[in-house]
Amino acid sequence: MSIFVKSVLIGALLPSVAMASNTALPEHDYPYWLPDEVNQEGVLDAFQAVVSAPAKTLDLEMTQPIQIALIYPSADLSDFWVSNYKALTARLNDLGIQYRIDEYSSRQIEHSLQTRYTNEVLKRAEQYDYVIFGPSELSVQADNIQLLSAASSFKTYVWAFHTPIKSWTHQPDAWFDFSSSTGAQVLCDFMLQRLGEDVYFAMNRGIPGITDDQRSGEFKSCVETEGNWLSLYEHFGQYQAGGGRDGAALITESFPEVTMLHNANTAMTLGALEYLKEHQLMNQLYVTGWGGTAAEIDQIKQGYLNATPMRMGDDVGVATAEAIKLTLENKVDQVPKVYLGRIQVVDDQMSNEEIKALTSEAFRYSSRPAP
Numbered sequence: 001m002s003i004f005v006k007s008v009l010i011g012a013l014l015p016s017v018a019m020a021s022n023t024a025l026p027e028h029d030y031p032y033w034l035p036d037e038v039n040q041e042g043v044l045d046a047f048q049a050v051v052s053a054p055a056k057t058l059d060l061e062m063t064q065p066i067q068i069a070l071i072y073p074s075a076d077l078s079d080f081w082v083s084n085y086k087a088l089t090a091r092l093n094d095l096g097i098q099y100r101i102d103e104y105s106s107r108q109i110e111h112s113l114q115t116r117y118t119n120e121v122l123k124r125a126e127q128y129d130y131v132i133f134g135p136s137e138l139s140v141q142a143d144n145i146q147l148l149s150a151a152s153s154f155k156t157y158v159w160a161f162h163t164p165i166k167s168w169t170h171q172p173d174a175w176f177d178f179s180s181s182t183g184a185q186v187l188c189d190f191m192l193q194r195l196g197e198d199v200y201f202a203m204n205r206g207i208p209g210i211t212d213d214q215r216s217g218e219f220k221s222c223v224e225t226e227g228n229w230l231s232l233y234e235h236f237g238q239y240q241a242g243g244g245r246d247g248a249a250l251i252t253e254s255f256p257e258v259t260m261l262h263n264a265n266t267a268m269t270l271g272a273l274e275y276l277k278e279h280q281l282m283n284q285l286y287v288t289g290w291g292g293t294a295a296e297i298d299q300i301k302q303g304y305l306n307a308t309p310m311r312m313g314d315d316v317g318v319a320t321a322e323a324i325k326l327t328l329e330n331k332v333d334q335v336p337k338v339y340l341g342r343i344q345v346v347d348d349q350m351s352n353e354e355i356k357a358l359t360s361e362a363f364r365y366s367s368r369p370a371p
Contacts, residue, residue, distance in 0.1 A: 032163035032210070035179075035338040044336040051319045051341075055094035058325055065098035066324065069121045072134030072159060073108045076239070076267060079293045080313065081134060083366035084159065087317025088132075090365040095325050108239045108267075109207075111140045118144040125153045130324060133172075134159040137209045146170045155327060157320055162338045163210050174323055176316045178291075178341045180214035183309040187288065188222035190307065190345040191260070195286060199223070201260040202233040204247040204268040212236075215264045215290055232258055237268045244268025248275040252284060260286045266293045273304050292346055297359055300348050307347035312362045315341030 035044065074081035085103070092099050104117035114136050121131055131154050135141035138161045148156045149170035162177035191199075203220065206212040216234075223229040232255045237243020244263055248271070251258055263269040269289035276282050282304060289296040292310020299305035316339075323335045346355055360367070 031167065032165050033338075035162060035336075035340060038164055038337040040333070040336075043334065044339065047319070047322070047334065047336050047339065048342075050322050051315055051339075055091060057094075057096040059329055062098050062328075065100045066129045066328070067127055068099055068101045069104065069128050069131045069154075070101055070134075071104040071114060071117045071121065071131070072106075073110070073114075073136055074103070074105045074134075075107045079266075079295065079366075080160070080291060080311075080316075083293075083313050083363060084317035084320075086366035086368075087314035087364075088321050089317075090368060091318045091321035092324070095321060097321070097325060097328070106136065108136050111136045114141060115144055118147060122147060122151065125151050128154040130155050130157065132157045132159055132320065135161060137207050137211070138163065138165075139209050142168070145172060148172070157323065159316060159320070161210070162340055164338065174335055175338045176319050176323075176341075177339070178311040178316070178343055180211055181218055182340065183290070183311075183343045184215055184218040185222060186343055186345055187307075187309045188219055188226065190309075190347070191223060191288070192227045194307070194347070195260060197227045197229070199227065199229045199260055200232050200255075200257045201229055201262060202235070202247070202251040202255060202258045203231060203262040204235050204237045204244045204264060204272055206237065206239040206264040206268070208236065212264055216262065219262060237264075237271070239265045239267055241267045241271035241274070244271030245275045246271075248272035248281075248285075252276070252279070252281050256284075258285065261288070263287070263289050265290050266296055269305065269308075270295060270299070273299060277304065292344075292362065294359075294363070297346065297355065300346060300350075301352065301355065303348060305348070307345055309343050310346040310358060310362060312342040312344075314363055314365045318365065 072081050106113040131148050133145060133148060133156065145158060146168055149172045155173040158172045158175045160177055162175045162179060164171055164175065203216050205216040220231055233251050235247035235250060237247050244267065251261060261272060263272055266289060272287060286306045289305055289308035292308045296305055296308045319339045326332065326334050344358060346358060
């Protein structure tokens with residue numbers, strides 16, 4: 001049975017601001033390790049096969065439930081967090097693992113709240129076997145992640161990032177994510193095929209940091225290099241719906257030459273679409289989202305959103321459950337240090353049957369009716 005720790009939402013929305021784009025670092029200058037640098041050869045492929053397959057029950061008898069603390073920004077519009085919570089718990093059930101979970105919820109911009117939660121968990125460190133941390137932003141939460149990773153009483157897993165920082169003294173036990181770099185490349189290839197070359201585009205970016213560098217910066221670099229596209233405006237919308245709305249307003253009012261709008265997360269996508277619908281500007285821009293959440297898929301089906309790189313969303317939660325199982329079975333060497341789920345572009349030219357098939361696989365656990 002899950003225990004829910006109800007959070008008090010604090011902090012004000014940060015202002016949406018336009019900023020110059022961040023130049024992607026050359027590969028040899030990356031301050032973090034890439035997945036192939038930290039994973040043993042063959043471990044990730046073997047683990048992915050386990051994640052994609054039906055659950056196999058834990059091969060030992062449990063005497064008491066494991067204790068899990070889950071610190072994550074599940075109060076945001078994106079259903080990534082809630083979906084993977086559902087996938088995690090459903091897979092643990094299928095694996096026959098008894099568990100108790102304390103949830104510590106926040107919004108994406110509530111950095112200080114996550115610090116408070118970290119301190120609360122560390123005060124009760126002996127109570128937990130696993131701590132799963134979904135950072136509001138990796139650089140902002142670096143100290144908190146290292147504090148958790150330094151604890152010896154539990155294993156620390158990080159959700160929604162896959163970039164072990166080389167300078168950190170203490171490293172998490174594993175990272176579970178979808179590669180934003182891979183998503184940027186997949187989306188770039190799709191957009192070049194769909195819209196061709198010499199396109200004027202604009203971007204609703206998130207918060208300056210690794211995630212946005214990959215989702216937005218690497219997408220920008222790819223389409224500019226491979227398709228001769230030109231970015232006319234970049235708006236940092238703080239991953240908030242209001243920021244996406246503000247960006248769409250500024251772009252359509254000041255840059256009528258723009259024909260494509262990139263959004264770095266679901267919340268900004270929905271905010272941008274809301275503005276475009278209200279002002280009857282849907283035909284002016286080709287709009288892309290990020291993540292393929294249920295809200296984005298619904299917008300594609302309705303004919304509003306044009307395309308999104310869709311994560312096989314439940315992969316992260318399922319992978320985390322399988323990692324827990326392997327550690328309980330003393331098979332830690334079979335858990336990759338960095339796990340990356342699958343990504344595929346979904347667009348408005350797909351049939352409902354095609355979208356349904358992808359959606360069923362992506363949300364194979366989280367879409368189940370509540371018991």
